[in-house]
Amino acid sequence: MADLTYTELQRIEKRAKVSGTVGKTVTYFLLTLWGLIVLFPFYWMLLTSIKSYSSYNSEYVPKFIATHPTTQNYVDAFTTVNLGRYFFNTVVFTVLTTAVMMVVTVLAAFAFSRLKFRGKSITFAIFLSLMMIPNELVVITNYVTITNWNMRNTFQGLILPSVASVFYIYLLKENFEQIPEELYKAAKVDGTSDLKYLLKVMIPISKPTIITILILKVIECWNSYVWPRLVTDNEAYYLVSNGIQEIRENGFGRENIPAMMAAVVVISVPLVVLFLIFHKKIMEGVSRGGTKG
Amino acid sequence: MKKLSSLKGWLYLLPAILFLGFFMVYPLIDVVMYSFEEGYNFASQSHFGYGLYNFKYVLHDPYFLQAVKNTFIIVIITVPLSTGIALLISLGLNSIKPLKELYQTVYFLPYVTNTLAVGLVFMILFKKTAYSEGLVNLLLNSLGMSSVDFIDGPYWAKIFVMCFYTIWVVMPFKILILTSALAGVKKDYYNAARVDGTSKCRIFYKITLPMISPMIFYLVITGFIGAFKAYADEVAIFGTNLNAAGMNTIVGYVYDMLYGNSGGYPSYASAASLILFAIVFTITVINLLISKKNVQY
């Protein structure tokens, strides 16, 4: 190694520099390529939604710009089909399911992490094993149950089975456990009730995780398809996902593609906006949740 | 005092127990029972007896077998491909500094979007209609290839679109996990290897890869599990009637049995879903055994 001549040294240095630049260019190229593949459908979605019906159908070769942009499609989307109703249903469903889920999860996580009661470990082990049950299995019975309780085409029918989730309880419990137990003992000594401690101390400290769980659940609810599809056949109770399917197959979906795209844009916008604002938090949360799983 | 605090614990746990019990535990038992109840009639809620009839029926149903075939193909193609491409992209992201956050944010976008919504766009891009060849076909034409109807055309074309879309959908999560795994490898290891004159190739195979191998296996295992449950993505592209398109999946079959045109057969649905569970379980166990052997870290 000590015997490299000066020219050899120079050659090594030069090669290192060149391969560095070439490597970087190729990397950026490939990364940009995937970025375009990801973004293109969204671009197309937006683009098509502002093309008028006639101009869209007249394009044998699809154009990449809209020559006569129009908002007519958005009007159609809301008037010819019940998009507004689907939207409303989805918001109600998401808000209520998430709210109930939060209460259930927080209470359960608190119980497992701080409260002492007999059979705690066994119960937790059972809870964990429930995580293995695939959703596709339980859906079958839940469908029958909800039908028998006459909750088809109701909000209760939509919400109740969607609340249960072991994963979030597990995640929050782990987070609660990281808060030093001394805080709890100190609060007890001061005569604080468990509920108060939970509300005033644990929840504020766990805010990041709670926000993560909140966001994940909201995304899950908003994009939920299978369960709504199963239990609702009354259009008035459709959510955006099965609503879209309905429009596609029985509404104007067959012929009026631009209007279809307008509907699609409308239902995608809320979550995309949420994502753009909170993207850092969302990505951190999913990453943490993913690695814990 | 102990009794009181014990009670309190159970009280806090009560909502969770109620929800989980009703909508998870009870269904589990119920489904198993359904699957063994022969000749179940939904209307009268009666059945003949217990046996393996439902399983036999399902396993001989050509729709089921087609669904199994489709599902397996999708699994085998998408899981390795998506994990591999995600790894490449993550390595690329890891090596650049400027604009990294921008790329990461863009890549994650599909995760928050509704698959039915985006699937529709894919359908439009790939479909050949009377009006237009579709954008993708135009691209193919410009490269000198003839048009293919990816949505209503030959089987291989449909499978292609399906796999492409599936990979597109699962990439955000995998990229996210892998980039954080790569970022977690301490820089000192790379520095030590550099000082020892290690080539970039060797650094990747001998250091980077082993250190992120736990995450890679995690993605493969969860990837398999997720791919076997494929359904919504298929509906997003081909519509609710997957059988007509010949693109049904196992889960689609389950729902068809339950609800679809030939629905009202919870026992067949249960049998099919248990078969699915058995497949997924076996594959997961195999994967875990392999990972135990290979994940040295």
Add this chain to the structure above:
Amino acid sequence: MKVILKNLTKKFPNRNKKIKEDVVAVDNFDFEIPDGKLIGLLGPSGCGKSTTLNMISGLEKPTSGRIFFGDDDVTDLPAEHRGVGLVFQNYALYPHLTVRQNIIFPLQNLKGDKKMTMDAMNAKADEVAKLVQIGEYMDRRPSELSGGQQQRVAIARALVKTPRVLLLDEPLSNLDARLRLQTREEIKRIQRETGVTTIFVTHDQEEAMSISDMIVVMKDGRLMQMDKPQTVYDDPKNFFVAKFLGTPAINTFDGEVKSEKLYLGDSAVLNVPGVKDGPVYVGIRPEGFIPDENGPMECDLSAVEVMGRDTSIVSTHPAMTVVAIRSIILSENRPDATGNKVRFSLKPYKVLLFDKTTEERIYFDIK
């Protein structure tokens, strides 16, 4: 292999984006290290010593200046080709490989005519493992070893490729006190046996003093002094070096020279021929005090601490710039601890004067 640094400078953009100027981590650093010696690079946290080490290894590129190994200018040579052995503060042992695999890792990178057979590599690994006394653990994983053992593996890995220069970054700071003493002797022994030019970075002056052939003292990226340990201690070139070395630390005072006499407060405590009049910084080593009833320096006695062989007299003086004056004397010479005053006379060669503006050493004749 000699190591020569010429005008080495390293600047980093300021982390606080509002400040435009770069942070100068290493400032015009110049030194020449003779071949085969153990050099301690000593300084407080943030003085640029680790940055200097990184530049020598090639992991960091200097902003300006040159680095030579022997006669070769290696400044632009990437780390992969410099043939340097580097022991990291956290050892950086590959956790998924055994000790043996860790050690032969560098050998597997050799190409061309330098390529070794597996047997040759294992033989070399055994040889180096014997040197650091880690031979019985060859098949273990790093996680199964103690901190001290891991460090020896790290040293073995650095030595196995017979490097031109061996660099150690704070090698002892992660070890507990007992292990530190043991390990620093090990490092000295290994360096003696291999004869490799070795540079180690530390902030612990006792460590640097005990094993180095030469000490390089750094502050704010600049070279303060480079000398044998005893010289750096006895003959510091500036106030910083005087304060940095020595346990307990040197006792500092604000003094004044008038008519070739050193005054602390109102009393003249020492004759300092050849020194101009004016205010000065004064440092008196703990062993520079002689209890003397007739001595020129009077201090207020705070406490007498018995330490067995030595006794520490803790006192105060109006001119002092430390919290308390510590003087160390042999217990057999200790004064009677009566009253609240104690008088000392001073050993002239233990009294160090420094210019108040430049902090440079002011020398005076000692008769």
